[in-house]
Amino acid sequence: MIEWLTTTDHKKIGIMYVVSTLSFFVIAGVLAALIRAQLAVPENTLLGPHAYNQIFTLHGTAMIFLVIAPFGIGLANYLVPLQIGAPDVAFPRLNATGLWLFVLGGITVFAGLATYGGAAATGWTAYAPLNESFLGTGAGQDLFFIGLLMTSISTILTSINLLVTVFLFRAPGMTMWRIPIFTWEIVATAMLIVMAFPSLAAAFAMALIERHLGGHFFDAAYGGNPILYQHLFWFFGHPEVYVLILPYFGIVTEIVATFSRKPVFGYVGMVLAAFAIAALSLGVWAHHMFTTGAVSNPFFSAVSFLIAVPTGVKFVNWIGTMWKGSIALRVPMLFAIGFLLNFLIGGITGVMIASPPIDYQAHDSYFIVQHFHYTIGGGSMFALFGALYFWFPKMFGVKLDERIGRWVFALLFLGFNATFIPMGFMGMEGMARRVYTYPAVGHLPLLNAIATAGALIMTVGVALFFIDILVSVRRREPVGNDPWGGYTLEWMTTSPPPEFNFTTLPPIRSRRPALDPPAGSA
């Protein structure tokens, strides 16, 4: 116990990130199930409005700040030093500090549930002046700000650490143009975090000063400007969307190339596309604010459309990698294909709402809920499961059961689409998001019933995943160093890797060092 509490080994820290994000994932999943139970029928009284507000706030906050983003960071913690041939990250103690700030920050957010008045109930955006209204006066809202301030600091520290590690700690011969795509995506993500997260920390610090120390940054009555909060929040918030997806692009790339038995198609294009997405994402923040009427809609609309171009490049590269490959439909590959199909829907609906006339209609409706769940849920979450199946043998020396894994994929894919396809139609029928109930009009009762059934199927799928872990760990069939025929450096060390990662560092002569012929051979 003390060993794990005080460890600075990047692999143990990576595993603790994965375990804590999965714990938050289970809690956020339970909250999602409660939301769907409430909305299963019209005019339902299972939850009251205040309880519902807290539940959807905590669900969104946990999924974004405590699950999807930190899972990518945690996986990077585990993999990046292995992929570049480093013994550890550049600053191991800083790395451990980041982990504990994240864990304590997450617990602090949920601690709001134990306060009088309950947890934060203003949505994951916690807009001003809503966060000072009757919904945001309790200690739960303060704990929300403090917790997320801590996770923001954690994320910034970890990103600086990962950047320094990649730039300075690559093994001999591991040039920047030989590092795996996953590591490149982490470099792009870390740069985004360093640029965007200070804005969030500033917004939350200002909100706390306003709430407790008499500041008036966002209070129009005292010359403040509530739109300032939205600018600060979304200057972080939209890059955050790419913080939530770029690491998962990297995961999918590694899985697709491994199971297609081909090199990554368009390696350089893939890297440039990641940086183009990262750069453009810093210029689109106010497309979340079209309907305020206080921002330049043409500017933000144009830049938002542009992001589709490098994202399209990535799709071409993934398909090009699979093209004429010897595709093995193993569980990680199934999740990668699921990611491609779901994310495509999320991307296309994103292009639709990048157009202000459409966004004015869709804003705050279930159409938006469908859109971002297809990117973050159908995209990142499927890649998350793909990553767990793919790297579990490396982390623990045990392969997860393939047969159960196929069922997990089938249930999640079916359940996810059953849940979220109807939401697009709900939005088009005018159903508003963040409202605890709805009238029995049009197709809304049927569509909501289907969505709730889909959520139930997903719940079974997630439960089966944990059963898969239990079954596989109990069975404990040993795996070799490289059970999948992977090509990156981490597959050249033992499973799990030793302290400081490699007993003997192999020579690195290409982008696929594990497939290089041994030194001295013709």
Next chain:
Amino acid sequence: MRSFVALFAFAAAFGAVIAVVYWFVAHEEATGTALLAVMATALAFAAAYAVVAERDARLEGDDPNQTPQTAAGDDLGIFTTNSPFPVLIALCTLALFTGLLWSPLLAVAGLAGMLLCFWRLGAESART
């Protein structure tokens, strides 16, 4: 190191260009322009620092022909495996933040604990 400078310099240039474009297109909207300009300045500072402070850096990882054998003996420093201070610093941070809102005593304790941790961390770093 060249890759680091190139990435940060390019990102800084992109930030500067988009800040100027945004200023004119968004009818001189100050908040967004300031955010973009600060971002560009911070990136330019990081790139300039790397150019000045690390201009003599020769990294084994930048040479495609280097092998572990040819690079053997290079000092990578010492990687610590355990330290009690990270978890303590995180706890002190939580005490400081919550104390600032509700209990000055807790805030002082958090700050004092943090300073103590940093002091001992410095000593630990010097030892290892």
